[in-house]
Amino acid sequence: MAERSDEVKLLGMWASPFSRRIEIALTLKGVPYDFSEQDITNKSPLLLQLNPVHKMIPVLVHNGKPISESLVILEYIDDTWQNNPILPQDPYERAMARFWAKFVDEQICVTAMKVVGKIGEEREAVVEATRDLLMFLEKELVQKDFLGGESFGFVDIVATLVAFWLMRTEEIVGVKVVPVEKFPKIHRWVKNLMEINVIKKCIPPEDEHLSYIRARMEKLKFKAP
Amino acid sequence: MADEVILLDFWPSMFGMRTRIALEEKNIKFDYREQDLFNKSSILLEMNPVHKKIPVLIHNGKPVCESLIQIEYIDETWPTKNPLLPSDPYQRAQARFWGDFIDKKVYSATRLIWGAKGEEQEEGKKEFIELLKTLESELGDKIYFGGETFGYVDIALIGFYSWFEAYEKLGNFSIEPECPKLSAWAKRCAQRESVAKFLPASDKVTKFVPELRKKIGLE
Numbered sequence: 001m002a003e004r005s006d007e008v009k010l011l012g013m014w015a016s017p018f019s020r021r022i023e024i025a026l027t028l029k030g031v032p033y034d035f036s037e038q039d040i041t042n043k044s045p046l047l048l049q050l051n052p053v054h055k056m057i058p059v060l061v062h063n064g065k066p067i068s069e070s071l072v073i074l075e076y077i078d079d080t081w082q083n084n085p086i087l088p089q090d091p092y093e094r095a096m097a098r099f100w101a102k103f104v105d106e107q108i109c110v111t112a113m114k115v116v117g118k119i120g121e122e123r124e125a126v127v128e129a130t131r132d133l134l135m136f137l138e139k140e141l142v143q144k145d146f147l148g149g150e151s152f153g154f155v156d157i158v159a160t161l162v163a164f165w166l167m168r169t170e171e172i173v174g175v176k177v178v179p180v181e182k183f184p185k186i187h188r189w190v191k192n193l194m195e196i197n198v199i200k201k202c203i204p205p206e207d208e209h210l211s212y213i214r215a216r217m218e219k220l221k222f223k224a225p
Numbered sequence: 226m227a228d229e230v231i232l233l234d235f236w237p238s239m240f241g242m243r244t245r246i247a248l249e250e251k252n253i254k255f256d257y258r259e260q261d262l263f264n265k266s267s268i269l270l271e272m273n274p275v276h277k278k279i280p281v282l283i284h285n286g287k288p289v290c291e292s293l294i295q296i297e298y299i300d301e302t303w304p305t306k307n308p309l310l311p312s313d314p315y316q317r318a319q320a321r322f323w324g325d326f327i328d329k330k331v332y333s334a335t336r337l338i339w340g341a342k343g344e345e346q347e348e349g350k351k352e353f354i355e356l357l358k359t360l361e362s363e364l365g366d367k368i369y370f371g372g373e374t375f376g377y378v379d380i381a382l383i384g385f386y387s388w389f390e391a392y393e394k395l396g397n398f399s400i401e402p403e404c405p406k407l408s409a410w411a412k413r414c415a416q417r418e419s420v421a422k423f424l425p426a427s428d429k430v431t432k433f434v435p436e437l438r439k440k441i442g443l444e
Contacts, residue, residue: 053326053359065315072321079314091301095289102291103275136275 008033011047011059013040015204015212017161018070019058024157024202025074029081071101074154086154093149100140100147101158108133112166116173116220123175130166130177134186137162141185145192152196156189163190164203172213230255231283233269235262237433239332239384240292241280242423246380247296249419251303263440293324296377309376320371323363324381331356335385338392339434342443350396354403361407368413379414383424386411390427391434 008026010033012019026033038047038057050059050066059066060073067076078086087094111133114126137159140147147155162178167190170177180187193199204212230248232255234241248255260269260279272281272288282289282298289298300309310317334356337349360382364370370378389400389411401408414420438444 062315067315067318067322069322069325072318072325075321076314076318079317091298092284092287092289094301095294095298098294098297099289099291102294107275 006031007061007063009036009061010034011036011038011050011061012057013038015209016040016057017165020164020202020204021070021157021160022058022060022073022077024160024198025077025086027198027202028084028086029077030083031077031081071098071105071158074101074157078154086157088148088153097148097154100137100155103133103136104155104158104161108137108166109161112177115175115177116169116217127175127177131182134162134178134183138183138185141189146189152193152199156193160193160199160203162186163193164209168206168209169213172210172217228253229283229285231258232256233258233260233266233272233279233281233283235260235279236425237387237430237437238279239388242384242387242425243292243380244280244282244295244299245423246383246419247299247309249422250307250309250375250380251299252306253299253303293321293328293381296324296380300377307375309380311371311376316371320377323360323370323378327360327378327381327385331360331382331385335388335392338396339388339438340441340443346396350392350398353392353396354398354400357400357404357407361404364406364410366406369410375414375417379410383411383414383420386415387424387427387430388434391431394431395434 008031010019010022010026012022012035014037023035036046038044040057043055047057047059048055050061051057051068054068056068058070058073059068060076061067062076062080067073074086087097108130111126112130115123115130118126137147144150146152147159163186167178178186203209230253232241232244232248234245234257236259245257258268260266262279265277269279269281270277272283273279273290276290278290280290280292280295282295284298284302289295296309310320331353334349334353337345338353341349367373369375370382393399415424435444
């Protein structure tokens, strides 16, 4: 548990999956924190000072020392507060967890983001590419309740991006990227996640989140040629 | 039971070099298997079905992919000799941050230097120098990135050093005057046994790069 004297602050943004994963981890560990909502369209001097290299949220500030990049922050949280471990203990299992986390961020997220900006055949191709990647997660979930195995862990926290961002966005974008017929295990896993109190508490409220995404989409469409 | 360690690798890969160096730091003997990346072997496809990329570390039959993850795996599996990551959580986070920076930023800039032409190549070169300067300011007056001891960030970056001459030739620029401290760091690392053993000679890489450019249709 956190020391009384610990000062923990999170610079984040309520609708960001990267920021929310830090809230999930801190909540899971029972670490109290101050949340500082950041305007990502007009970056604050504090953010620029604390993350001069990437200038991005989330930034965790622990007793005055800043840490950025969400996967790095999650590992830091797990190294610092050891109750309710997020990563497995076994080195091979840890390596696998890191592998899938990286896969979610560098492959699924990067590919899925392109769906929004494309139309017609190009969109179809990106949707197919995203599905090919998601199929690896679908296979990982065979006979498992969570991506971490029996219990909720690191990869599940990271992959909330799929469960609550990608899968919420698809209704608004108008393409079913993750149809239940193709991905029954991913859909079952989302249901399992919804049973977890920390998740219920830490994901953005659906209505507000959907209106936010809708507004963002409108802006993007407006900008598109 | 003796550990069986196999490394699927390709000699000019700065990612593969990381894993070779990390294993050597731990004094772990391994079976090095050179891969043809233009005609991928069935073992590579089987061991890394997601990315189909080297390096793949196979420990007692189980594959670990992605070089930075391999370094952590090696450090956690053989923790006693030459720890590669710092034990302090904040220092560990810093090391991981810079490792990630090297993968996300530095590699893509160098990819443009050897894998592009004209304006794009010029962009890559400018970006690369800026990134090296950022790394140089992080290094400061320290001996290694982690301080007194050779570790994770040094291993993550040093492989690029064997390509410096090739980048300089392609981009017609000089790294040392721009980044004197980083250059001194690289030379210091190159003296280290594990690095000396597994970093290919610069002229060998420089000779290889035109071949690579031909293969991807640039020359």
